[in-house]
Amino acid sequence: MESAKILIVDDEPDILDFLKYNLLKEGFEVYTAPNGEEGIKTAEQERPDLIILDIMMPKMDGVEVCRQLRSRPGFERTLITFLTAREEDYSQIAALEVGGDDYITKPIRPRVFISRIKALLRRSERTVEEESPNTVQVGDLLIDRDRVSVTKGDVVIELAKKEFELLYLLVSKPGKVFSREEIFNKVWGTDVIVGNRTIDVHIRKLREKIGDHYIKTIKGIGYKFEF
The missing domain is CATH 3.40.50.2300 (Response regulator)
Structure with a gap:
């Protein structure tokens, strides 16, 4: 580029x-x-x-x-x-x-x-x-990758770009535990160096916006999405 x-x-x-x-x-x-x-x-x-x-x-x-x-x-x-x-x-x-x-x-x-x-x-x-489905429906969440939008029921939830990518990754395999290293590599890429608090900040913001019961913390390992 x-x-x-x-x-x-x-x-x-x-x-x-x-x-x-x-x-x-x-x-x-x-x-x-x-x-x-x-x-x-x-x-x-x-x-x-x-x-x-x-x-x-x-x-x-x-x-x-x-x-x-x-x-x-x-x-x-x-x-x-x-x-x-x-x-x-x-x-x-x-x-x-x-x-x-x-x-x-x-x-x-x-x-x-x-x-x-x-x-x-x-x-x-x-x-x-990367090829991926255009939309993913999980519970009451509808995630549209083309539009970079998330809808919960009839409510549109505004997410920042990396918040959306992080949510999309977790939702792609409900129940799977994604390690912090795997999240960094898939959302930010191995070429990009970001601060240690980056994932924590984005997880906190996601929980505030979509509800705190979807994303579970697996202590010492990473995070997973449940519904």
Whole structure:
């Protein structure tokens, strides 16, 4: 996916130039925006394959930008990764909770940065290519992969992109215990490095949205879906 379109949103001109330079060298089509409001406008116009958001920005921070984009048609599966300070655990959790796919900690090292971006794009390509049923009905839950939607009875449940993928994986084999390693590999991919709290955050959010009795914790191993 070397011709992928990438949007960088950051209020620091030096960071924008630095990231843009390194991405252009790899053959990507790159767009930039100096703040969150402009970032949303540019995203709507250009429809990038991947968006890089700085969390700390004036007017509108990266978390709010992600939240707004995820609620708009056409951005349900757009890759979004955040730039965060190394010790900002709360920011990293917030980024995942609103539907971020990954986060990259500062200071940014060019080779690591490019590697993470390519890994995200490769993972996205594999996900699209995988064949699977369009819809899955489990109990009162109807999961539609084409529409990235979940309906519980007559109620539509809004899920972030990775929340949906995690639920879809668990529902694909009710009763099967998925280890944490297996979940990481299938939902985030072996190429993507994410924080240790990532699964816990997404499981908690899923339980809040669909009900806490569907997903069972198997202590020391992982999770399974029951109905």
